[in-house]
Amino acid sequence: IRNAQVAVLPPSPIPGLGNAFGFQMVIEDRAGAGLRELQRSVQQVLGTAQNRTGFLRIGFTTFSADSPQLYLDIDRTMAKSLGVNVNDVSQTLQTYLGSTYVNVFNKFNQSFQVRMQAEADRRRQLEDIGKLSVANQSGQMVPLGSLLDVRRVLGSELITRYNLYPAATITGVPMPRFSSGEAMSFMEQTAANILPQGMDYEWTGLSYQEQLIGSQAYFIFALSITLVFLVLAAQYESWTDPAAVILTVPMALVGIVIALAVRRFPNDLYTQIGLVLMIALAAKNAILIVEFARELKAEGMSAADAAVEATRRRFRPILMTSIAFILGVVPLLTATGAGSASQQSLGTVVFGGMIASTLLAIPFVPVFYIMMQRVSARLGNRALLRKGKTVEASARPL
Template sequence: PQYELEIDNNLAMQKGVSIGKAMENLDILIGSTYEQGFIKFNRFFKVYVQADPKFRRMPSDVLNLFVKNDQGEMVPYSAFMRLVKTQGPNEITRYNMYNSASIQGLPAKGFTTADAIQAVHEVAEQLPKGYDVAWEGLSYDEAHRGNESIYIFMIVLAFVYFVLAAQYESFIIPLAVVFSLPVGIFGSFLLLELMGLENNIYAQIGLIMLVGLLGKNAVLIVEFAVQKHHEGDTILEAAIEGAKVRFRPILMTSFAFIAGLIPLIIATGAGAIGNRTLGAAALGGMLFGTIFGVLVVPGLYYIFGSMAEGRKLINHEEDNSLSGSLVEQIDTYPTQAEIEQTNHKD
């Protein structure tokens, strides 16, 4: 229940009362105001002006208070104001200076926050004229940024690809590394689905981290296979040899990383959902990427290595670098002792 003060402007003008001054006077009498302070007994005392409690005990006592008009006469509030009892909210919530109602919710099982935001937008289109929907907190960022994580993921892949292209001096062989990543990404989403977790910001951070880890494993195999191919092995032999030699190091590093993620998977307490989501995304992807990667990467290298066979990044490029040829000439150059021995024989 609430009380409203209805002011009759015509009566107030007849009585010579200013509405602004009347409201200011009422605010002082009912709500009080700080005027000044004084020091006594080495202490500071504040002075507040307010009507005596016996004159503001009941809501109807407001009408018995007085205000001075422009003639200096005391006019009761009941002469131009009346008290009306109504019903209303205890608190009025505003957002961007508009009256608003706060709604909180969570997506249903099997749906992401993006699906929930899209559903709210569809319902908001059916609202009457003058109504709208706004977001707060993390929902505000997600609704305004959209699928920004997809672009970030594509930038990460492009960065990895160009770094490998510079390393292998080929635009084709790095594709063996890039196309091996979907295996691990599938494992991430599979484990998230099995554990009933959603694809949120924690899972997306795990996916970005997974690109570097799985790419590192693929690079180990492809790098060794490229070296063996330069030494004279065929592409098939180089791919098989690279998988054999790098199999044990990949398993050791990958399973050590997976073991370190187990505490995140079984986390409890505050923040447990975030820890489990991050751990599940990284563990599932690393497990699938390790088990199937040692089989997929050699096959991809054979395919793209065959396509890159006989092609060079730069036309008429020498296989041996200038520094390598110089080092080889220095190593084969005869020493001073060999020169003296040759001269002695002559």
């Protein structure tokens, strides 16, 4: 097939958000420059991205303003004078050149559709359109050649609109060493440098969602940690005990970073979802130790002895549940087929984070617990001293 472009793309990990995996940039004609100018702008942006060595694995656009077409100009004044309805002209063209459904008849225990259409040799050439006839209001047949002016033109087979503007979509899949954020940043710089006045760009599909939450990612992480801290503070009725749990959460990031680096996965949308998930998973192990240490301390043990004993008693259950969870995400690491990229990305984050949370965080939980108990004791002593001074001052005679 001449001038054919063949590209195999994995489907979008989230059905409904785009048609393929990768980024999707929409170029908009906001000034009404025309489809030819829109095509030129799209090809320039896409060509610049393709010329960058090692950037795009796949890059293409389905938009084209060079598709051969037939332009029919109906002389409405002549049609009115001949008593021909313009809608009848359109219906006649649909019937002769396309087809029109009539009915269904049954024979030999089967149903057959009846469609009207002109013979193939009567609709093969450009001149054949003028030889077709349409009935006027008097029932007389009028040749379409007396009403139509047909000429060959170039145009777009499908004109899509985005935000009510004529638009064309650029789809690209970057090389594995480029994250989706880096690819989007490069495409934004390219579009800003190339697009003329009146042309602009937007992101759509997963790229739009990633851009939308990109500036909110840090806020979401902070809000998640704050929410966990406040829930634990309400449960423990203490501000220092939850801090021992929260301090172990960043240690899971060590395993996440190493796992992503080993598999060369980008920091994409699914990685960020996995980071939020690891806040709860990393805190789970620490909660088991801190909760048990609080019970032992309430029985009369010192903070250090309670922390060590709680770690010793809860180590085996924590290790068993962590290993079971780690083995449970192995199918995500080795996922194949449609949507496997998102599963592998999410599984890699959870796999690396759980290993780091189990091996690194558990030894530090008793350390953080003892440290927070000392901080709590100092704050309590200061509060008692201030309270004693207040009572002493109020007891003095005036």
